Amino acid sequence: MSGGDLGNQFGGHFFNLLDAKNYQGLSQLFRQNSIVSFEGNNVQGMQKIIGLFQAFNKKYPKTKHQCTADTLPTPDGSNLVFLTGKRLDHQHSRIDTAVLISATVVLKKTDGKFWISNLIYRGEASGQNIPSNDMKVGAQFVGQFYKIYDSDHKKLGGIYTPKTVMKYETDKLQGAQMIMCKLTKGASDHIETQKRTKLGFRSVTFNSVKHEVKTLDIHPGAGGLLIQTSGFLAADGSTQGVKFGECFVLMKGQSGWKVLCQVFRQIY
Secondary structure: OOHHHHHHHHHHHHHHHHHOOOHHHHHOOEEEEEEEEEOOEEEEOHHHHHHHHHHHHHHOOOOEEEEEEEEEEOOOOOEEEEEEEEEEEOOEOOHHHOEEEEEEEEEEEEOOEEEEEEEEEEOOOOEEEOOOHHHHHHHHHHHHHHHHHHHHHHHHHHHEEEEEEEEEOOEEEEOHHHHHHHHOOOHHHHHHHHHOOOOOOOOOOOOOEEEEEEEEEEEEEOOEEEEEEEEEEEEOOOOOOEEEEEEEEEEEEOOEEEEEEEEEEEOO
16 A cells, blocks of 8 residues: 555545544544644543544534545654645535644554554644643744745755655655755756756745744654644745645754654645
8 A cells, every 4th residue: 555545545534433423433543652632632542532532523513524645654664644624514614614624643553453643633723732841842943944944945955864755745755955956946947957857846936935833733753753833824925825734753863853754735
């Protein structure tokens, strides 16, 4: 099964169980050491996780999720699944008023069965969710990352490694050079001309971008720090912000913290 197939099958299965209030089915996806952050509320352990889902379903008694899945391998051999899409509920019953959601999942496989070690879900709630002081480095990273991105994104190359994997919308990239090529307008054309080769992706079409980060969640997981952000971005001075979701896996090496995995999606 490919990563994309795994992510789409899992996303559909998980949200079908949640929407159907199938708590027995949901409980089979978690273990006692599973960690969940749901709209900024943190719990660990199967019983507390199910209680959190029950509280969500009580607040939103009728939900329907539609999502797209992106999947990447993580440094510890797990699968990073990033789900983005829409949620219909009794307060948002039309597709044009649906809640735009993002969810980050770390899937592990034990004895032939997949289970969730980490889940972060955001819809309407905003704010920062930093469960402990030792995770503040993740918040510092996020602040610095978007500050550099918004001022001169060409300086982002230092946070990536030759082994970093990124999913930027539908494009999958590996290594700092290809990632920076993707993030730099015109770079793909330049490389194709210079090296007389064809790349499997095109560079972004904007010169500059501004991010307004509305949510931040941090977990220990996936072999490092697991981070999810969401908010709004506007390109080239536009006043029309588009919602985005992003997740990262950070690991600390000899030269500091580096991004080992990253997924970015605009959410419509």
